[in-house]
Amino acid sequence: MNPRPEVLVVGAGPAGATAAILLAEEGFEVTVLDRAHFPRDKVCGDGLAPRSVGVLRRLGLEDRLTQAGHRPLAEYRIVSTWGDSIRAGLPSYGKGPPYAYVIPRREFDALLVERAREAGAEILEGRRAERLIPGTAAAPAVETEDDRGRRLVMRPRVVVAADGSRGSFSRTVIPSRHLRPIAVAMRQYLDGVEGLDGALSFFLDQPMLPGYGWAFPASREGGPVNVGAGMTVHALKRRGLKVRQVMDWFMGPDSRAFPYLAGARPVGPRAAFPLLIDFPRGRRRRGAVLLVGDAGNLIDPLSGEGIGYALESSVAAAEAISASLHSGDLRELAGYERGIWKELGPEFLGAYALRQFLQQPWGNGGMVRLIERDEALARGGMGVLSNTVPATWLLKPGLWRKILDPSRVRATIKATRPARERNGGAGAAPATSVKAPR
Ligand SMILES: Cc1cc2nc3c(=O)[nH]c(=O)nc-3n(C[C@H](O)[C@H](O)[C@H](O)COP(=O)(O)OP(=O)(O)OC[C@H]3O[C@@H](n4cnc5c(N)ncnc54)[C@H](O)[C@@H]3O)c2cc1C
Numbered sequence: 001m002n003p004r005p006e007v008l009v010v011g012a013g014p015a016g017a018t019a020a021i022l023l024a025e026e027g028f029e030v031t032v033l034d035r036a037h038f039p040r041d042k043v044c045g046d047g048l049a050p051r052s053v054g055v056l057r058r059l060g061l062e063d064r065l066t067q068a069g070h071r072p073l074a075e076y077r078i079v080s081t082w083g084d085s086i087r088a089g090l091p092s093y094g095k096g097p098p099y100a101y102v103i104p105r106r107e108f109d110a111l112l113v114e115r116a117r118e119a120g121a122e123i124l125e126g127r128r129a130e131r132l133i134p135g136t137a138a139a140p141a142v143e144t145e146d147d148r149g150r151r152l153v154m155r156p157r158v159v160v161a162a163d164g165s166r167g168s169f170s171r172t173v174i175p176s177r178h179l180r181p182i183a184v185a186m187r188q189y190l191d192g193v194e195g196l197d198g199a200l201s202f203f204l205d206q207p208m209l210p211g212y213g214w215a216f217p218a219s220r221e222g223g224p225v226n227v228g229a230g231m232t233v234h235a236l237k238r239r240g241l242k243v244r245q246v247m248d249w250f251m252g253p254d255s256r257a258f259p260y261l262a263g264a265r266p267v268g269p270r271a272a273f274p275l276l277i278d279f280p281r282g283r284r285r286r287g288a289v290l291l292v293g294d295a296g297n298l299i300d301p302l303s304g305e306g307i308g309y310a311l312e313s314s315v316a317a318a319e320a321i322s323a324s325l326h327s328g329d330l331r332e333l334a335g336y337e338r339g340i341w342k343e344l345g346p347e348f349l350g351a352y353a354l355r356q357f358l359q360q361p362w363g364n365g366g367m368v369r370l371i372e373r374d375e376a377l378a379r380g381g382m383g384v385l386s387n388t389v390p391a392t393w394l395l396k397p398g399l400w401r402k403i404l405d406p407s408r409v410r411a412t413i414k415a416t417r418p419a420r421e422r423n424g425g426a427g428a429a430p431a432t433s434v435k436a437p438r
Pocket of ligand 1: 047
């Protein structure tokens, strides 16, 4: 074990493993440590949207997914608060291929770790980064401890903090108020889910706003469906609810997902996990420590998707680290944080604005009813959800002129609705409320 690698990566999730692969392939000495042993579970919807797949291709991993029996899933479904159900293909607009995968994180993350090891990174499992020793951000000294209590201080030139939404290490790097979870979600694998027809499905039932439920079919034939529900911490507190109760309601008879879930059986236990969705308050660098993925508050506020941003931020971090180690000037690391704001800032801020709108029943209900009239519009809407189309697309006046064009409205009132599901999806279950126990 080298206590002085050029790069120390804390956390071997998608973010950390990606940075390790890219830097080790360039020939840098990279050590990755994770407090867990792989394969390990991570509570997630397991959805790898087109942007994630785009980076996986670049890492040479998509072939391994298909060799392992995973097939692409090319459609999304949205069931709105008003009960309209649309299903449409995924557009990619150059940000990855027009499809997704749904792969259990236990399997996916282990694959990335294996790839990082093959690239030449040293992977230390069962070792946790306790803290950044105060005052060492510019020349990092990281206290670590393994499962058996053996301590080691590591002194790399650069640290990549990829310890996720629950990362205790990142909290010692930057003030913890920047790392407060905004939402929490629960996941359960189920067998016996009927009728999803290969579409990643989102349910915007009124009692779950501002949040939603999902049912994602597995990419591998016969695999369990990943079902979950999430809500903001603020809304849960205000209503005196636990996320478990939101999940119970979502899987119960009043939810619009029930027709799909009625005959389902649980596979394994339910589990919940926090989401750090606060992009504007996120800090992504301190001295020679770069924060990537969830640790850098890079979760989409609209969909909760974070794997794509974990991968993309790590690509950007690896580029900045490579440039600064080559030049010997670590000040170049600042380019990473600036680049994230430039690349992702408008996207995230647009997504916040759209979230305010879509968390209103009339907002998502009206939007789905309008876009269901046109396959191209429906695909655009799915693109927003899967982050291939920027949320600002929906704010374009030209789009609204198209949506609200009187001749289109007249024609579509009479015509069929190409994107709308003929059976109306899950039907029009009444919007009841989630109740806290007495
Ligand atoms: C319920 C739920 C559903 C979600 N669904 C989706 C989805 O369908 N699609 C999507 O794109 N995103 C989804 N997300 C978000 C996604 O899970 C995260 O964005 C993604 O895991 C971020 O990857 P990461 O590598 O930054 O962090 P993580 O995946 O959390 O990895 C962090 C790693 O760091 C390790 N670690 C933590 N602290 C330390 C320490 N001190 N020392 C050493 N190691 C440490 C952990 O063991 C872990 O392996 C979901 C999130 C939740 C909670």
